[in-house]
Amino acid sequence: MATRSSGKRTPTHLQAYDVEIEWTAADLAVLEDLKRAEALLPDEAPRALLSIRLSVLTDETTSPVRQELDLRRLALERGRRVVGVASDLNVSATKVPPWKRKELGDWLNNRAPEFDEILFWKLDRFVRRLTDLSTMIDWCLKYGKNLLSKHDSIDLTTTAGKIMVTIIGGIAEIEASNTSTRVASLWDYAKTQTDWVVGKPAYGYETAEKEDGRVVLVVNEEVRRALHWCRRAALRTKPASARRMARVLVRAGICGPGLTTSTMIRRLRNPGLMGYRVEENKTRGVRRSKIVLGNDGKPIRVAAPIFTEEEFESLQAALDRRGKNQPTRAPGGATKFLGVLICDDCRSNMTVQKTSHKGRSYEYLRCGKCKGGGHGAPNPEHIYGQLVGDVLKVLGEEPVMTREYRQGAEARKEQKRLEESVSYYMTGLEPGGRFTKTRFTREQAEKTMDDLIKQLEAIDPESTQDRWVAVHNGKSFRERWEEGGMEAMGADLHRVGVKCTIKRTKVQGVRAPHIRMKLMIPRDVRDRLILKEDDFAEAF
Secondary structure (H helix, E strand, O other): OOOOOOOOOOHHHOEOOOOOOOOOHHHHHHHHHHHHHHHOOOOOOOEEEEEEEEOOEOOOOOOHHHHHHHHHHHHHHOOOEEEEEEEEEOOOOOOOOHHHOHHHHHHHHHOHHHOOEEEEOOHHHHOOOHHHHHHHHHHHHHHOOEEEEOOOOOEOOOHHHHHHHHHHHHHHHHHHHHHHHHHHHHHHHHOOOOOOOOOOOOOOEEEEEOOOOOEEEEEOHHHHHHHHHHHHHHOOOOOOOHHHHHHHHHHOOOOOOOOOHHHHHHHHOOHHHHOEOEEEEEEOOEEEEEEOEOOOOOEOEOOOOOOOHHHHHHHHHHHHHHHHOOOOOOOOOOOOOOOOEEEOOOOOEOEEEEEEEOOEEEEEEEOOOOHHHOOOEEOHHHHHHHHHHHHHHHHOOOEEEEEEEEOOHHHHHHHHHHHHHHHHHHHHHOOOOOOOOOHHHHHHHHHHHHHHHHHHHHOOHHHHOOEEEEEEEEEEHHHHHHHHHHHHHHHHHHHHOOEEEEEEEOOOOOOOOEEEEEEEOOOOHHHHHOEEOOOOHHHO
């Protein structure tokens, strides 16, 4: 639980929220009072979504509790009913736009019909980039939403408000740029120091504070022994694979269960293991670390080495030799329908593994958890073809439906006009009313009122609500998949949760196992198949 301590914090004492902020008894009492007052609002009151964001807690930041209470007061003052609170903590507005945040993003992408306005405490709590702000303004205008701020003059329903939100957004972006410059300067300074100022240490090292208050790097002895075991395993006559190394370290409890082969290799190739300061270097999409040189052109040593230079170079040579023996990666990935084809026994994904024997290459579909990879399923292309045929039989003729947003504002406006007109004629037809003076005026008024009532009854209640509707785009999924190929089919099947289990049974006297496939389709597959337009795709 993150709490606020007395005294001013320096940048190294920023607190990150790891759980929901604790509400005090006084805060909860205020919250209940606001909810009771809100319950008295009319049913047709505009609906407000509260957006709360905080990256780190300092003495200068505003806590999420205060943000929510202030926004609830603002909503009550404006006659808005709060329908939800999108609370995104430990999130940087500079790095993560609103539509990519876990809670706010879900409201924007999937729950737009449920609110009319987005309320936030201050613009920099909502966005810090002018481009993100422009994207959100366009989205709000498209869906008929409004943006409101507690401390900024922002209101998209007025021209002045649209101009003001752009000006304030520019200022927020300048402030964010200044912050980025300061952080970059800190990193540039830290790279030249032998002490550890800021950053994440290389794997195998951890920070420690000396008696004089300086922070230095020290070797984690348990990890050092594990890394030396990996080096010896890589130098064997029959070297162990990085996958094997990762499994051993996970079983030993030295690494978490999420350790991947690529992470294992990246750790073993990190020159920081020689005690030097390093920085990330991305070349052709491959993440590697490179040594940082000091003003004298020599590497900056920040810790005792785990590997000597000779040990490190021999390890790299061993990794290079094994890397050259690996098959070339397929451009679209070795495995098609990844995440769709699963093992019937262990329920893990089936992946293609290539082996070579006497100059010939073989491909097998294997799982990741069964002992020895289970019985290999040979000829992946045959399995792909059978899966495609089964899917087309079941889902091929389903119409491709796309999700569209329909606003109910016009229908509500028409409904209100008709209700007021009917009320007007009903009052006029009461005894002594304006339409009761002659038979002609009464008959005309009754006829007009009947017509108005018919028009009112013809309005579909759903059309008065903001809603998503599914619209047929004129194609079937068979046509969609014929155009896009197996890649398009695989993406759709994975998106809607379709699975196909592979059951491998050993046949006596036969090398290849018997393969049985079973297609599993969710009951609500038609709803899941509906294509949802990504309103923010062009913003990336």
